[in-house]
Amino acid sequence: MNAAEFKKMIMNTLLPRSALFSSMLDMEGRDLNRECGYPDIIQPADYREMYDREGVARRIVACLPSESWPMDPDIYETEDPSETEFEKELTALVDKFNLFHYLQRIDILSGIGRFGLLLLGIDDGKSLREPAEGVDAGGRKAGNAKHFLLYLRAFDESVVTVVSTEQDIANPRYGLPTAYNIAFQDEGMSTGITEQVHWTRVIHVADGREMSEVYGTPRLQSVFNRLLDMRKILSGSGEMFWRGAFPGFSFEVNPEIAEQGVDLDPADMREEFEKYANGLQRYLALTGVSAKSLSPQVSDPTGHLEANLKNIAIALGIPFRILFGSEQAQLASGQDVRTWAKRIEYRQTKYLEPMLIRPFIDRLIAFGVLPEPKEYIIEWPDLINYTDEDKARVAAVRTTALAQYVQGGVDQLIPPRPYLLTVVGMTQEEVDAIMEEAEQYQGEQEEEQQQALGGQMQQGGAIVPEQEEQPPNKFVPASDGGQPEQSSFPVSNFDPNEPRDEDGKWTDEGAGSGATVPKEGEVASIDAGAGMPGPGSSPDPTLKPKWISSVDRNELRIKFHRLGAGLTILDKREKISLKKVDAVGQEMTRVINEFPGLRDPDVSPVPTKLTMVAKGRLRLDGGGVAGDYDKRTGEIRLDSGQRLSAGRAPKIGAWTTDSSLEGNIRHEMGHAIASKYTSFGRRVEDKRFTLRDVLGRFHRMDEKVRGSVSRYARTDAEEAFCEAFSAYTSPNYQRGSMRVEIESLFDKALRK
Numbered sequence: 193m194n195a196a197e198f199k200k201m202i203m204n205t206l207l208p209r210s211a212l213f214s215s216m217l218d219m220e221g222r223d224l225n226r227e228c229g230y231p232d233i234i235q236p237a238d239y240r241e242m243y244d245r246e247g248v249a250r251r252i253v254a255c256l257p258s259e260s261w262p263m264d265p266d267i268y269e270t271e272d273p274s275e276t277e278f279e280k281e282l283t284a285l286v287d288k289f290n291l292f293h294y295l296q297r298i299d300i301l302s303g304i305g306r307f308g309l310l311l312l313g314i315d316d317g318k319s320l321r322e323p324a325e326g327v328d329a330g331g332r333k334a335g336n337a338k339h340f341l342l343y344l345r346a347f348d349e350s351v352v353t354v355v356s357t358e359q360d361i362a363n364p365r366y367g368l369p370t371a372y373n374i375a376f377q378d379e380g381m382s383t384g385i386t387e388q389v390h391w392t393r394v395i396h397v398a399d400g401r402e403m404s405e406v407y408g409t410p411r412l413q414s415v416f417n418r419l420l421d422m423r424k425i426l427s428g429s430g431e432m433f434w435r436g437a438f439p440g441f442s443f444e445v446n447p448e449i450a451e452q453g454v455d456l457d458p459a460d461m462r463e464e465f466e467k468y469a470n471g472l473q474r475y476l477a478l479t480g481v482s483a484k485s486l487s488p489q490v491s492d493p494t495g496h497l498e499a500n501l502k503n504i505a506i507a508l509g510i511p512f513r514i515l516f517g518s519e520q521a522q523l524a525s526g527q528d529v530r531t532w533a534k535r536i537e538y539r540q541t542k543y544l545e546p547m548l549i550r551p552f553i554d555r556l557i558a559f560g561v562l563p564e565p566k567e568y569i570i571e572w573p574d575l576i577n578y579t580d581e582d583k584a585r586v587a588a589v590r591t592t593a594l595a596q597y598v599q600g601g602v603d604q605l606i607p608p609r610p611y612l613l614t615v616v617g618m619t620q621e622e623v624d625a626i627m628e629e630a631e632q633y634q635g636e637q638e639e640e641q642q643q644a645l646g647g648q649m650q651q652g653g654a655i656v657p658e659q660e661e662q663p664p665n666k667f668v669p670a671s672d673g674g675q676p677e678q679s680s681f682p683v684s685n686f687d688p689n690e691p692r693d694e695d696g697k698w699t700d701e702g703a704g705s706g707a708t709v710p711k712e713g714e715v716a717s718i719d720a721g722a723g724m725p726g727p728g729s730s731p732d733p734t735l736k737p738k739w740i741s742s743v744d745r746n747e748l749r750i751k752f753h754r755l756g757a758g759l760t761i762l763d764k765r766e767k768i769s770l771k772k773v774d775a776v777g778q779e780m781t782r783v784i785n786e787f788p789g790l791r792d793p794d795v796s797p798v799p800t801k802l803t804m805v806a807k808g809r810l811r812l813d814g815g816g817v818a819g820d821y822d823k824r825t826g827e828i829r830l831d832s833g834q835r836l837s838a839g840r841a842p843k844i845g846a847w848t849t850d851s852s853l854e855g856n857i858r859h860e861m862g863h864a865i866a867s868k869y870t871s872f873g874r875r876v877e878d879k880r881f882t883l884r885d886v887l888g889r890f891h892r893m894d895e896k897v898r899g900s901v902s903r904y905a906r907t908d909a910e911e912a913f914c915e916a917f918s919a920y921t922s923p924n925y926q927r928g929s930m931r932v933e934i935e936s937l938f939d940k941a942l943r944k
Contacts, residue, residue: 305349307398313343338560439486505863628835673795676705737807789942797861800826842919849919
C-alpha cells in the first residue's frame with residue numbers, strides 16, 4: 193500500500209458518510225459550479241444582464257407584479273358618495289403623474305436585484321442629499337410641510353449603492369439605510385451622474401425579505417442556474433442547426449488513380465467547391481474523385497427545454513400555465529385558478545398594501561402633497577373574472593336552490609334574509625337590494641290587484657256582496673271583539689264593522705271614531721279630541737290611537753287614515769303602494785302606543801296632515817329629499833320610494849340612523865315634537881321630565897357628543913334630536929348603541 197492509498201483509507205474512516213458521498217460525486221474535488229459555468233456569487237449586474245437579454249428571465253421577474261396589478265386599487269377616505277378633499281387631491285395626482293404605473297414599475301424593478309428605490313422629487317429647493325421637510329428621524333410625519341410633487345423615478349439595485357445605515361439602536365429605523373448613491377444614467381447617455389440621496393426622499397422597496405429588512409431575495413436567484421442551462425440549450429441548438437443543416441462533403445479518391453501515383457491539385461478542388469457552396473454553380477467538376485454528402489446530425493431540444501421550464505415553475509411556486517401561458521394547460525381545473533387568486537390576494541394585502549402603497553401615500557401626506565385624512569382605505573378589485581358561461585352556471589344553481597327553498601317551505605325554519613346571507617353566500621348589500629326590490633314589487637302587485645278588484649266591485653253604485661271571490665289577503669281582528677273579516681287592502685287593525693254609507697265608505701258613526709270621510713275634492717278633517725289627545729286637552733291613558741284605513745270605491749287611489757289628530761291624504765294622481773301606506777300608519781301607531789312619554793299633550797308627535805308622494809317627486813330647494821316637516825302647516829311629507837325597514841337595526845354613526853320609510857316617519861315625528869317648543873325652559877309648576885327637556889339638552893350638548901348619533905346629526909341640534917329619536921323609538925334599536933348620556937335622556941322622558 194502506497195502513501196496515497198493509505199491517506200485515502202484514513203480519510204474514508206474519518207469523514208462522515210455525507211462528506212464521503214460528496215467527495216465521491218466531486219471526483220477528486222471537482223467543482224460543479226465551475227464545470228457547468230455557474231457563478232459562485234451572482235452580482236446585481238448579472239441579474240440585470242439576465243433580465244435584459246433573456247425573455248424567460250424577464251417573464252419571471254414581471255410575473256407576480258403583472259398578476260398583482262390587473263387593475264388599480266381603489267383608495268378612499270369614506271364611503272360617502274361625495275368626494276373628500278383627500279380623495280379629490282389623490283385623483284388629481286393619479287391623473288397627472290400616473291401614480292399606479294410607477295408603483296407597478298418599482299414592484300418589477302425591485303425584483304431584479306435585492307431591492308429598488310422610488311425617488312420622489314418635491315419643490316423644497318434643497319439638494320437630494322439633504323433631509324426632506326415633513327419627516328422626522330424615526331420616519332414619522334413631523335410638522336405641517338406643504339410641497340408639490342415634481343417627478344417620480346424608479347431604480348433597480350444595479351444602479352444603487354447603500355452608502356450608510358442608521359447606527360442608533362434606539363431609533364425605529366435602526367439598521368436601515370440613511371443615504372444612497374444613485375447613478376442617473378438613461379439609455380443612450382455615454383456618461384452618467386451619480387448623486388447621493390437622503391432616505392427621506394425615496395421609498396425603499398424589497399420583495400422576498402427574510403432575515404434582512406433592507407435586502408430581499410432576487411426573483412431570479414433560485415432559478416439562475418436553470419436560466420444558464422436554457423441559454424446553453426438554445427444557443428447550442430442554434431449552432432447545431434447551423435452546422436447540421438449543411439454538414440459538408442467528403443471527397444474520396446479513386447483507388448486505381450491513387451495506385452498510379454496521380455497527384456490531385458487541392459487548390460483546384462477548393463476552387464470548384466467554393467463555386468458550388470458560395471456561388472450559383474450547382475455541379476462539381478471532379479476527375480478521379482467522388483464527393484459524398486455527409487448526413488446531418490440535428491437533435492430536438494424541446495424535451496430539455498421543457499424540463500428546465502417545469503423546474504423553474506416548481507421552484508417559483510407558480511402554475512406553469514400562468515408563468516408561461518402553455519396552451520396544453522388551458523383546461524386546468526378552476527381550483528388552480530382560485531388557489532392562485534388567493535395567493536395574489538395575499539400578496540396584495542400583506543405586501544403591496546403595507547410595504548409599498550401605504551408608505552408611498554404616507555410620505556406624500558408627510559410632504560403635504562396630499563391633505564391628511566383621518567384614515568384611508570385601500571380596496572383591491574376581485575381577481576376572479578367569471579365568464580358568461582360561469583355566470584350562467586352559477587345563476588342556474590342559485591335559481592334551482594331558491595326554487596327548492598320556496599317549494600320546500602324551508603322559510604318556516606330559516607327566514608329569507610339569513611338564508612340568502614349564510615346559505616347562498618350573498619353580501620349584505622346584495623340581500624338588502626333584493627329584499628327592497630321584492631317588497632316594492634309585492635306592493636305594486638297588491639295595488640294592481642286592488643285596482644282590478646275595484647273595477648269588479650263597482651256595479652251600478654252597489655258593492656258586490658262579500659261572499660264574492662276576493663283576492664287573498666291577511667285577516668284582521670275587529671275592534672269590538674267580533675269575528676275577523678277579510679280586508680281587500682293591506683291594513684291590520686281597522687274595524688270592518690263600522691257603518692258604511694251607500695257608496696261603501698266608512699262613516700263617522702259608531703265605534704266613536706270621530707272621523708269625517710271627505711267628499712271628492714275636499715280635504716278630510718279630524719276631531720282633534722278623538723283618539724289621541726290634542727294640545728290643550730287632558731291626557732287619557734285608556735284611549736289609544738287606532739290606525740284606520742279607507743278605500744274610496746270611486747277613486748281607488750285616495751286613501752286616508754285617522755291617527756289621533758292626524759290625517760293622511762294621498763295625491764290621487766299618483767300610484768303609491770298600499771303596503772307602504774299601511775307601514776307608515778302602523779309605525780306611527782306603534783311609536784305612540786309603546787312610549788308613554790308621547791301621551792303628554794305638550795309633546796304630541798302627530799302631524800296635522802301627512803302626505804305621501806310618488807318616488808322622486810318630493811323636492812325641497814331644488815333637490816330630492818326623503819321626508820320634510822312644514823312648521824307652518826304642521827304637515828309631514830314622505831317620499832314613498834324609500835325602502836321598508838324589514839327588521840334592520842338603526843346604524844349609529846352612519847350617514848343617517850335609519851334611511852327606511854319607517855325611520856323617516858319617526859325622524860319627521862321628531863321635528864313635529866321640536867316645532868312645538870319656542871323655548872326650552874321647564875314651567876315652574878311642571879316637575880315632569882319631558883322631550884322638551886331632552887331637546888333643550890341637545891341644544892346645550894357638546895357637538896361631538898350629539899354628532900356621534902349620525903353624520904347627518906352634525907347639521908344642528910334639532911337634526912341630532914330627530915336622528916336620536918328615530919333610532920331610540922325603532923323596534924329594532926339595540927340598547928347601548930348610542931352614548932349613555934343620550935340614551936338615558938330618552939329613557940327618562942319616554943319610558944315614564
